[in-house]
Amino acid sequence: MNAPKNAFYAQSGGVTSVINASAAGVIETARLHPEKIGKVFAGKNGILGALNEELIDTSLISAADIAALRHTPAGAFGSCRYKLKGLKENQAEYERLIAVFEAHNIGYFFYNGGGDSQDTANKVSQLSLEMGHPITCIGIPKTVDNDLPFTDSCPGFGSVAKYVAVSTFEASLDVASMAASSTKVFILEVMGRHTGWIAAAGALAQPHAQGAPHIILFPEVAFNQAEFLQKVQNTVKQKGYCVIVVSEGVAHPDGRFLAESGLRDAFGHAQLGGVAPYLAGLIKSELNLKNHWAVADYLQRAARHIASQNDVDQAYALGKSAVELAISGKNAVMPIVVRDSHSPYRWHIEDVALSKVANVEKKVPKEFISEDGYGITQACREYLEPLIAGEAYPPYKNGLPEYIQLSLQTIPKKLKETVI
Amino acid sequence: MNAPKNAFYAQSGGVTSVINASAAGVIETARLHPEKIGKVFAGKNGILGALNEELIDTSLISAADIAALRHTPAGAFGSCRYKLKGLKENQAEYERLIAVFEAHNIGYFFYNGGGDSQDTANKVSQLSLEMGHPITCIGIPKTVDNDLPFTDSCPGFGSVAKYVAVSTFEASLDVASMAASSTKVFILEVMGRHTGWIAAAGALAQPHAQGAPHIILFPEVAFNQAEFLQKVQNTVKQKGYCVIVVSEGVAHPDGRFLAESGLRDAFGHAQLGGVAPYLAGLIKSELNLKNHWAVADYLQRAARHIASQNDVDQAYALGKSAVELAISGKNAVMPIVVRDSHSPYRWHIEDVALSKVANVEKKVPKEFISEDGYGITQACREYLEPLIAGEAYPPYKNGLPEYIQLSLQTIPKKLKETVI
Known part of the structure; x- marks a missing residue:
């Protein structure tokens, strides 16, 4: 033999x-x-x-x-x-x-x-x-992106989702407790070049953090600048603050990534992306609202401590x-x-x-994104919740x-x- | 009565x-x-x-x-x-x-x-x-900044320090495992406008993550661009990759914050800081090394899950x-x-x-910063280690x-x- x-x-x-x-x-x-x-x-x-x-x-x-x-x-x-x-x-x-x-x-x-x-x-x-x-x-x-077909989810995604949900929850409490006199808007940039699964997970913080995050930006939904700014402003007026979770892959209607919006430093060097600082600049210049932003990058996919x-x-x-x-x-x-x-x-x-x-490539389906394009549906919540369960x-x-x-x-x- | x-x-x-x-x-x-x-x-x-x-x-x-x-x-x-x-x-x-x-x-x-x-x-x-x-x-x-005098440490600091040490450890493993064909440099920006206590905590990952992080940038040490870039290049040559932890408050010798280096978007709007993206741009344009960066911002001080x-x-x-x-x-x-x-x-x-x-304001003392200015001493390690202990x-x-x-x-x- x-x-x-x-x-x-x-x-x-x-x-x-x-x-x-x-x-x-x-x-x-x-x-x-x-x-x-x-x-x-x-x-x-x-x-x-x-x-x-x-x-x-x-x-x-x-x-x-x-x-x-x-x-x-x-x-x-x-x-x-x-x-x-x-x-x-x-x-x-x-x-x-x-x-x-x-x-x-x-x-x-x-x-x-x-x-x-x-x-x-x-x-x-x-x-x-x-x-x-x-x-x-x-x-x-x-794949952390959760973009493979057939399988209910992809190993790696559930843990990133938990990291993003927990981090969004924690940061939302932070912003809420300071908003009366300080930062009004917080932006968390998460992974997801083509799919918004990870950003969607931020919404799991919602019922826990008393309404936050208020806005989720998906690559599956073309960015509408005027509407977005209006929603930020309304949220700050109504709630006192606004928490945003944004996929790195969010794009303008013509397909250009927001993160590739031509940042240049003082010497004219093209600057590496970051959709969060881009949105922060927009919110500052257009709405004059004090804001903070975080980019989780590798921290999210390496975060075995909160798997x-x-x-x-x-x-x-x-x-x-x-x-x-x-x-x-x-x-x-x-x-x-x-x-x-x-x-x-x-x-x-x-x-x-x-x-x-x-x-x-499995994208976030329409029935998982709320009608206004800025949140998740109950079906999406039911899908995501078990994936982050257990420490x-x-x-x-x-x-x-x-x-x-x-x-x-x-x-x-x-x-x-x-x-x- | x-x-x-x-x-x-x-x-x-x-x-x-x-x-x-x-x-x-x-x-x-x-x-x-x-x-x-x-x-x-x-x-x-x-x-x-x-x-x-x-x-x-x-x-x-x-x-x-x-x-x-x-x-x-x-x-x-x-x-x-x-x-x-x-x-x-x-x-x-x-x-x-x-x-x-x-x-x-x-x-x-x-x-x-x-x-x-x-x-x-x-x-x-x-x-x-x-x-x-x-x-x-x-x-x-x-204060997360750990900058009050007399007290051995300030409540809030130990937990941020733990978050930064654990996150640096995890991200270092991530970068190390991909560096052969992908990202060579990873930059984590942490809080600390005037003091480098939080950045110093990143160095606690060092003996665990086989040498990473390789560079800590403190507000207490004036930024030397040429020397920094040389050190990044040497580290990538010798180790295959380079992990950097940087305080938001790192400044040029003339006192200007690196994060206020005049970023502008495509429309000429001044862009909100971020020393990490600034360094990322520098490393890309001067050394042409593929890099990634994260800005922990509020996530670090709100991270009760890893207190x-x-x-x-x-x-x-x-x-x-x-x-x-x-x-x-x-x-x-x-x-x-x-x-x-x-x-x-x-x-x-x-x-x-x-x-x-x-x-x-209690700054990181000289005897806690290594002679080259890019790391911590044994005395600093002994000081910091108990502060992150216990989950x-x-x-x-x-x-x-x-x-x-x-x-x-x-x-x-x-x-x-x-x-x-």
Whole structure:
């Protein structure tokens, strides 16, 4: 009987606070099936690790350290922004990948990423079959943007949503308590280049923070400057203050991002975006209202300290399920979360073909955005609420979380050429 | 025997995630001494509540709701940015304050704020004595900036420090895992207009995040652009990435804030600051390094979800102590935290005269800043570490903290005139 095939696991694209929980799910589950899966190699810096033959042997990592990945944010093995081109444009790259897999007896490819990554995994599956060295390719969903189709939500999103909801709640209390004599408007800029899922999560603070946030700006709704300013002014008049949560991807009706509105410094250098400071400037110059703004940027997607328990559980379960699907003989699929009920929140895992997932972007649907375009509907609230439920605190020592940082030793290379 | 005098409690200036814990300390302790203190009135929106005779009767608030203040951020009674002028310039304002106190049989004034507030409390004490209606005035320290003298630290600071240390740690892991193919430099802007205590706290992530953050910029150190850029470039070369924590108050050698560097939008409108986007623009234009930036703004000082247990404990203890000092006959003093030892961290409470505290700003001392000006020393680390220790999580329901929001009913006015 042949030795079991090894597996290759890679993290792809922007990291999240729970992508390592998926890694833990993959590695711990593979370790339960030594008769089916040999070693799990992790790509150093994602798919670049395969292309450069930089493979981390996870069998050398202790069970305790793998378990600690479950509460550690960011990409423990390194991730990358590197999209393989189409098969026709750069078949050599795919062939290189498959050559590396062949050299290390890799028969399973677990790719933990967003839509592009699922597309890549699908192509590797097809091409490897054509080349006579079939690789079982399973995608594992991951994206803070929550923009993958079919799955109820994407691991990473629930925790960002919780961070944004909690932060909006806290900042709203702050502004409310000072507004009589100080700041009237607060703007929180959150991620979401094309979809407003993260901004929508800010609205979860609403019933708790006595009406705040008052305005949500979605990329799905074209920015109407006059209407927006009117709404800010009315809110300040009626409530005494106004809290705004804005997606980085909010755009003018002609498609230009607000964040690319041509800021220049004193020397005329073009300034990097930030839709929050843009809106702050607008509110100051047009309404003369004192305002403050925050840009959460990486803090939001790295905030494992305030991760959602449901999100961590799903990230782990999807990693685990990916391995189980592979072992059961499935190929070119991605496990997804299917919701059974809102309250109590119940879910189970199914799978869909990668070909269906690839390059489909799930936007916030119309029925989730309130009629005026500045808030969420009850349906959206019901969808979002379970995703932020539960606190999955990491362990602490001396005031700081005990996140694990692995030493990433790669195994000896077997191939001569390098491509990247 | 006369009825005991009532007390007036007010929150002042920028709020924090633990100022309500001080309020709970004041109110709960006063309730233990009904023979000495009658009702505790809270000023609606701080000292404005006294000037406008808008007094909240805290005796109507349940014990459970007062207890919940201990885990609720921001100013539960409202705060304000309103500085009373000097006695000579506006004695009428002080006289009005004392008239309101007299009308409501108020004999105790607890003022929860920074240096300006301690100065005000001191003046009220003096003038009320001269006017024959002596008020016992006790200051309660509060400032995220940690800039009050005598006290080991200021309530509010430890929790911001924890937020900044944890966030810097998390964002550093994020950047490190992506740097091979993506963002090389990350900049986190934190509060601190005149002092770098909060920025210094970012350095607590250092031994944990494998070297990051690499650069701390303090208001206490004049910005040297060429040297800074060189250091960023060297760090990226050596480590692959660079994490920077910058105080909002960092200034050029001539004293101009970096954040006031004349940003203009496409229409020529002056843009509100942000030292982080300023540095980001500089790093992009001068070094052509891909970077990201975050501005924490109110999120940091409102972040009760990641408050330091020691900070919460001290905030409460100082409120409690203020009442005990008043009852024991002290006047025109402020309770302070005195550190007995770093490790194990031990502290006790003493008090100092308000006259000594007023308008003194404690900056980060030279021996706490590393020789090159971009980091902290071991002495600074020993000072800071206990301040962020312990997690004081609020209770949660459906994924969000259960922060209390009081309904602020004011009592009937007794005076006719209003001044504000």
